[in-house]
Amino acid sequence: MYRTLHQRYPYAHCELDFDNPLQLLVATVLSAQTTDVTVNKVTPALFARWPTAADLAGADRAEMEEVLRPTGFFRAKTNSVLKLAAVLVDQHDGEVPGRLQDLVKLPGVGRKTANVVLGNAFGVPGITVDTHFGRLARRMGWTDEEDPVKVEHAVGELVPRKDWTMLSHVLIFHGRRTCHARRPACGACPVAQWCPSHGIGETDPDKAAQLLKYELAPGAQPTKGEA
Ligand code: SF4
Numbered sequence: 001m002y003r004t005l006h007q008r009y010p011y012a013h014c015e016l017d018f019d020n021p022l023q024l025l026v027a028t029v030l031s032a033q034t035t036d037v038t039v040n041k042v043t044p045a046l047f048a049r050w051p052t053a054a055d056l057a058g059a060d061r062a063e064m065e066e067v068l069r070p071t072g073f074f075r076a077k078t079n080s081v082l083k084l085a086a087v088l089v090d091q092h093d094g095e096v097p098g099r100l101q102d103l104v105k106l107p108g109v110g111r112k113t114a115n116v117v118l119g120n121a122f123g124v125p126g127i128t129v130d131t132h133f134g135r136l137a138r139r140m141g142w143t144d145e146e147d148p149v150k151v152e153h154a155v156g157e158l159v160p161r162k163d164w165t166m167l168s169h170v171l172i173f174h175g176r177r178t179c180h181a182r183r184p185a186c187g188a189c190p191v192a193q194w195c196p197s198h199g200i201g202e203t204d205p206d207k208a209a210q211l212l213k214y215e216l217a218p219g220a221q222p223t224k225g226e227a
Pocket residue numbers: 139140178179180184185186187189190191192195196197198199200201
């Protein structure tokens with residue numbers, strides 16, 4: 001199923017824009033309760049104004065709140081960024097640590113954020129269990145676990161470590177584009193033949209194709225009839 005989904009989304013990637021680990025860490029913290037697209041709209045101004053952890057830690061709170069306002073919960077998020085940057089400066093010389101055990105000790109950073117940063121900024125394989133990943137892993141019969149950490153460990157047993165980061169991207173892409181929370185497009189799903197949940201969504205190929213969101217790979221067709 002992973003191989004087939006990877007063929008459907010060969011271009012799957014982290015949808016947050018970043019140039020270095022600090023930018024990805026901050027962008028991931030900002031992505032709570034909003035979309036990656038919205039975060040990508042504010043981060044260029046944020047990092048142009050405050051490029052380093054020391055700059056962020058010393059930022060004027062009101063000024064940062066204005067920059068972060070479009071992401072929602074901007075006061076809490078400004079607080080998070082200021083605290084996070086201060087700890088990076090105090091305990092890590094302003095650098096983002098590259099180990100899970102250090103990342104999860106940073107304020108506001110859980111396993112999900114840590115794995116995003118490890119997988120995408122440090123090249124360390126990591127499984128990112130967000131809402132899409134958990135829902136799809138259960139629908140596809142990979143695990144019954146609800147707890148994200150248990151899902152991470154259960155799926156990690158099934159898939160080679162080297163594939164963990166890409167697996168995370170591919171499942172998140174599939175969740176955003178095809179296997180939606182409310183109305184999955186089962187009739188246009190490339191793994192329908194193996195999926196124990198096939199039929200919980202729209203199975204008619206034409207109607208299902210209408211439910212697909214975003215782009216398919218260049219030249220790829222929805223798998224009409226394959227279901
Ligand atoms: S068959 Fe339906 S439930 Fe299963 S992965 Fe595809 S879209 Fe999701």
